[in-house]
Amino acid sequence: MITESHFPPMNTPTAFPADSLKIGTRTFSSRLIVGTGKYKDFAEMQSALDLSGAEVVTVAVRRERLFNDKGQSLLDALDLKRYTILPNTAGCFTAEDAVRVARLGRELLEQLGNPGASWVKLEVLGDKKTLLPDPMGTVEATRILTAEGFEVLAYSSDDPIAALRIKQAGATSVMPAGSPIGSGQGVLNRSNIVLCLELLKQGDASYPVIVDAGVGAASDTAVAMELGADGVLLNTAVAHAKNPLLMAQAMRHATIAGRASYLAGRIPKRLYASASSPWEGTISYIPGE
Amino acid sequence: MLLINGQRCDVPTAADGQITITALLEHLKLASVPAAVEVNKAMIPKRQHTSWQLRENDAIEVVTLVGGG
Numbered sequence: 001m002i003t004e005s006h007f008p009p010m011n012t013p014t015a016f017p018a019d020s021l022k023i024g025t026r027t028f029s030s031r032l033i034v035g036t037g038k039y040k041d042f043a044e045m046q047s048a049l050d051l052s053g054a055e056v057v058t059v060a061v062r063r064e065r066l067f068n069d070k071g072q073s074l075l076d077a078l079d080l081k082r083y084t085i086l087p088n089t090a091g092c093f094t095a096e097d098a099v100r101v102a103r104l105g106r107e108l109l110e111q112l113g114n115p116g117a118s119w120v121k122l123e124v125l126g127d128k129k130t131l132l133p134d135p136m137g138t139v140e141a142t143r144i145l146t147a148e149g150f151e152v153l154a155y156s157s158d159d160p161i162a163a164l165r166i167k168q169a170g171a172t173s174v175m176p177a178g179s180p181i182g183s184g185q186g187v188l189n190r191s192n193i194v195l196c197l198e199l200l201k202q203g204d205a206s207y208p209v210i211v212d213a214g215v216g217a218a219s220d221t222a223v224a225m226e227l228g229a230d231g232v233l234l235n236t237a238v239a240h241a242k243n244p245l246l247m248a249q250a251m252r253h254a255t256i257a258g259r260a261s262y263l264a265g266r267i268p269k270r271l272y273a274s275a276s277s278p279w280e281g282t283i284s285y286i287p288g289e
Numbered sequence: 290m291l292l293i294n295g296q297r298c299d300v301p302t303a304a305d306g307q308i309t310i311t312a313l314l315e316h317l318k319l320a321s322v323p324a325a326v327e328v329n330k331a332m333i334p335k336r337q338h339t340s341w342q343l344r345e346n347d348a349i350e351v352v353t354l355v356g357g358g
Contacts (some may be wrong), residue, residue: 020355035358045356060357063294063350066317072357090357104352105333109326111335116316235358281320 021231022170023208026084029053031225032255033086033210035235039244048114048238049083051248051257058121058233061105075112085109086114086153089123093134095141098124102115103143112204119151119172121212121233131181135162135252139169143144146170155212158188160195165206167200167207172199175233176210178224184216187223218247218254222240225258226266232258293317304334306345310338317351325352 021028031035034054039045049057059074078085087105092098102120109117126134133155142152151172158164158176168176176196179185188194193211200209209225212233221232232255241247277284291298291313300316302308310333314320326333327350333341343349 036356037355037358054323058358059354061325062355064317064319064322064353066296066351073322073353075353085354087354100327100330100332104325104327104350105354107332107334108323108352108354111323111325153324233358257304271342 002108015162021208022042022206023153023210026115028084030055030252030255030261031231032221032251033058033231033233034238034251035233036074036078036247037235038239038272041051042072042074044244045076045239046079048244051245051252052238053252055082055084056086056116057083058088058235059105060088061108065258080114085112085114086119086121087116088121088158089141091125091282092114092123093128093137095126095137095144098122098137098141099144102141102150103148118149118152120145121175122154122171124153132175134156135159135165140166142166142171148267153210156196158192158196158242159201160192162286163196163209164199169237171229173208173210175210176190178220183214185214185217186220186238187211187214187227190227192221193224193227195228215251218250221251221254222261225255226261228262230253250264290345291343291348294349294351305340310341310343313343313349313353314338319351323353326350327352 019211021031030053031176032052032054033056034049034052036045043069050235052185075219087109092101106117108204122138122141124137124286125133126132138154142154145152153173154171155164156166156174156176163174163176176193178187197209208230210231210233211229215234215237216219224232237249238247291300300308300313310326314324323356
């Protein structure tokens with residue numbers, strides 16, 4: 001396993017200014033949000049979360065098992081003092097159900113005294129096969145939950161206008177999908193993500209836009225960050241990697257690298273080459289000269 | 290008879306035929322774990338569990354947090 005010591009520190013004082021992720025009333029130093037699902041066991045999940053450097057982790061709300069021993073519970077495995085828990089409404093296909101689940105998630109996190117109680121990762125899905133979001137239902141649920149005092153982080157398609165409508169409905173953050181949940185296809189439409197960023201941040205540069213879903217490898221995370229996303233949310237890419245702990249570290253560094261690259265400002269793309277070595281003093285034959 | 294998490298359940302009730310949410314959670318051995326409760330699609334805050342009387346045919350959801358993305 002690669003440990004932190006294999007990666008030299010990149011944040012020399014002049015290279016990487018202090019840079020935090022602000023979502024509504026909260027501030028985080030990590031821009032990576034990870035899920036807690038699909039791990040082989042809780043021990044592996046705990047290590048992956050730790051190595052990812054994430055401060056926010058997502059969870060789902062589900063029925064208690066009745067009349068049998070519960071066995072190990074996620075809540076026994078999660079350090080609730082360390083992580084801000086972001087409850088999702090995964091599995092909801094109507095605004096009404098998403099609102100119900102959001103309220104139940106808030107109740108649970110209030111009981112646990114976790115600061116995640118007042119926010120929700122809103123998912124209103126339109127189709128079970130693609131898990132693509134229903135923009136109408138998302139807007140409707142965002143309006144209701146915002147009125148109830150929730151800070152809504154809304155899963156959206158990468159359609160810039162749908163994303164804008166969700167922001168206008170009151171979402172604290174809009175989270176466009178790179179590609180379908182768990183698909184590992186990465187950021188399929190970079191132009192749409194750039195347009196989402198432009199529209200959502202117009203006159204509101206600090207509005208947080210998080211690319212949620214579709215990440216398959218660390219390069220996908222770096223691309224999303226490099227495009228200017230404020231953060232990346234992922235689960236399957238780590239949990240189902242051949243080596244989840246190594247991938248958790250890769251995602252951590254990809255988030256940092258992508259952000260640094262965005263802040264540093266990439267060179268424009270050019271059709272033709274631009275020599276890095278000077279022509280002057282060349283002793284060789286140069287075609288055309 | 291109550292509908293609990295989608296299952297029809299006969300639960301022991303008080304002499305008046307009623308049962309509170311707290312008593313139901315004790316019966317389900319869920320009183321000591323974090324659990325959120327919904328009755329007929331309305332979330333009932335924990336502070337109301339001791340006084341909330343469930344009625345025949347109420348649809349109840351008892352939920353917790355699990356791993357998810």
